[in-house]
Amino acid sequence: xxxxxxxxxxxxxxxxxxxxxxxxxxxxxxxxxxxxxxxxxxxxxxxxxxxxxxxxxxxxxxxxxxxxxxxxxxxxxxxxxxxxxxxxxxxxxxxxxxxxxxxxxxxxxxxxxxxxxxxxxxxxxxxxxxxxxxxxxxxxxxxxxxxxxxxxxxxxxxxxxxxxxxxxxxxxxx
Numbered sequence: 055x056x057x058x059x060x061x062x063x064x065x066x067x068x069x070x071x072x073x074x075x076x077x078x079x080x081x082x083x084x085x086x087x088x089x090x091x092x093x094x095x096x097x098x099x100x101x102x103x104x105x106x107x108x109x110x111x112x113x114x115x116x117x118x119x120x121x122x123x124x125x126x127x128x129x130x131x132x133x134x135x136x137x138x139x140x141x142x143x144x145x146x147x148x149x150x151x152x153x154x155x156x157x158x159x160x161x162x163x164x165x166x167x168x169x170x171x172x173x174x175x176x177x178x179x180x181x182x183x184x185x186x187x188x189x190x191x192x193x194x195x196x197x198x199x200x201x202x203x204x205x206x207x208x209x210x211x212x213x214x215x216x217x218x219x220x221x222x223x224x225x226x227x228x
Contacts, residue, residue, distance in 0.1 A: 063091050064205065067198035070149065074195025078143075085148040092156035112154035112162045119166070120147065142193070149194040153201070169197040 066088045073080045127137035138144050150166065157165055173191045181189045 059091050059095055063088065063095065064202060066091065067202050070145075070198040071195040071202070074145065074192045074198070078190055078192070080145040080149075080194055085145065085152055088149075089152040089155055092152055096156050108157075108159045108162070109154065111159040112157065115159070115163060115166075116150055116154055119150070143190075146191075146193040149197050153197065165197070165200070169193060169200050172196050172200065 066084055070080050070084055070088070073084075123137045123142055127135050127141055131140075138147055153165060154162060170193065173193045173196045176196065177189045177191045181187075
């Protein structure tokens with residue numbers, strides 16, 4: 055059963071990456087399916103107690119990020135506005151929420167930071183190539199691609215097939 059869900063997670067992340075890079079949007083059904091798959095796998099591998107330890111902290115961190123975006127939008131536009139229609143896509147917000155259900159807190163913070171930096175770098179390169187065009191960040195797609203790379207790396211070093219913690223790479227269990 056978990057093998058099928060793992061394969062589903064890989065396929066969903068691949069589809070998110072493909073859609074976000076190609077179409078700059080993702081299908082509405084993908085993220086809820088990914089979120090449920092992540093929650094099931096985390097519960098299966100770690101149990102409810104571990105799940106309840108990191109999820110509130112991840113949601114708090116996500117709330118701080120989204121609150122910061124809201125304040126930035128207020129300062130930029132000089133009025134209260136919905137930043138998720140103009141600055142950050144809803145797909146990006148939902149994918150950040152989905153990853154909160156599978157990653158431990160330190161890993162979640164590292165993962166969001168890494169994904170954001172890589173997306174900014176890609177956006178900067180795109181802006182340099184076409185300076186007169188508005189550039190959008192492929193954040194959801196980048197998160198999915200980076201997650202797939204981490205899953206493959208974890209599989210290669212003999213850890214779980216579904217990446218949940220950076221500690222698996224720092225302190226692998228032999």
